[in-house]
Amino acid sequence: MAGLGKVLAMHDFVRMAKLAGFPQLSDERGVVWKRFKMTEQSTFVVLDRSGTVVARGRADVDKLPDVLDPQLAG
Template identity: 65%
Template sequence: MKARLLVTGLVTAAALALAGCGAPAGDPGPAPASGGTPAATSTGGYDFTVATLDGGTFDGRALAGRPAVLWFWAPWCPTCLGQAKQVNALAAEYEGKAAVVGVAGLGDVPEMREFVRMAKLSGFPQLADEQGLVWKQFGMTAQSTFVVLDADGAVAARGHLDAGELPDTLDRLLAG
């Protein structure tokens, strides 16, 4: 009986941890394993290629030369759904100056497409990172997380940031 209660408690704790949408605001998440920026290669953090939800292929190197916001979301995340309107507005406001890219994970493509439809996401690419390649590259362990990259692909900010505060970070990068 005690073993069953212990297992039930552990399963419940794990489910609650997974059901939440990540760590507290401002949590920078795990540091890159190399001590530098994630994917410290000759093309910096922009060195990734992954499928898009519309059936194409997205090459991160196309973002080089301008700041970018990567929004890591999951199709079942209520916090992500709540952020969608602000992220849409951010993408529209910075069109041509900085890129916004949705990086869907922790689900399958049909669920991701349904989330995009339900959230009315448009005007910026949505990546279908089913294998978690981009998530791993940037050390993501939870959804509803943002990574802001500078023009060289170095991480300028990361974590469970308020989407409403992202313009300040982008403006700073664009001015510098």
């Protein structure tokens, strides 16, 4: 996860969305956002272990674990 907000806000979101098992990245300068052409906070890009984009879209916080869980299995 790469958030534009402060680290504390990112930790709050991770707890709320139950995403603690996934790597988190503080992206306050927006470097990752620019790289993946993110346009809003509710957009997500999921990369596999090799860095290939395997999912992209608008984040429904309740469904994000379903999008991310297959990456843990791989």
